[in-house]
Amino acid sequence: MAKSNKQWLRRHVTDPYVRKAREQGYRSRAAFKLLEIDEKEKLLRPGATVVDLGAAPGGWSQVAAARVKPGGRVIAIDLLKIAPITGVEMMQGDFRAAKLEGVRADIVLSDLAPNLSGVANVDQARAAGLAFAAIDFCRKTLKSDGV
Structure with a gap:
């Protein structure tokens, strides 16, 4: 295993949010990002329709599903x-x-991320392309008062 992979793995297994996610049944530590955003902005409400782009492994979807009940x-x-x-x-x-x-x-x-090549210019262009595609998706899919 490469040194950088070992360092990432060491940080990952000792990360308090990884441990907290596991304890609370979330699929990823990213669930806490959405919980924090929603506590501040109050975006997810009962009855809402939510589309989660780049959803794997599902941490954001878990949070959204819990917050849009009932009827969401x-x-x-x-x-x-x-x-x-x-x-x-x-x-x-x-x-x-x-x-x-x-x-x-x-x-x-959207928590979309491209497959990384390791070439900064290529990776940046791929990320920008996904961002523009997500904006286009929003234009087509969001209600007029959607976020």
């Missing part, structure tokens, strides 16, 4: 297969080709 809907989209989450509809594939059949979202979440 969460659609998680990712290229990777995501293990089922109660209250979340899974779509495996590219969000740019997703068929949402007229779904109008109140909220679009």
Whole structure:
């Protein structure tokens, strides 16, 4: 294992948020990012329709599903297969080709990240391309008062 991988693994296993996520049943430490954002902004509300782009492994979808009950809907989209989450509809594939059949979202979440090549210019261009695609997705999918 490369030195950088060993360092990452050491940091990961000692990270307090990784431990906290495991203890609270979240799939990733990223759940705490969304919890913090939502505590401040109050975006996720009962009955809301949420689309989660780049959803794997599902930490944000777990938070969203809990916060939009009752009557809410969460659609998680990712290229990777995501293990089922109660209250979340899974779509495996590219969000740019997703068929949402007229779904109008109140909220679009995005934690999209490209596959990294290690070449800064290439990685930056890929990240920008995903960001622009997510903006286009929002234009097509969000309700007029959506976020």
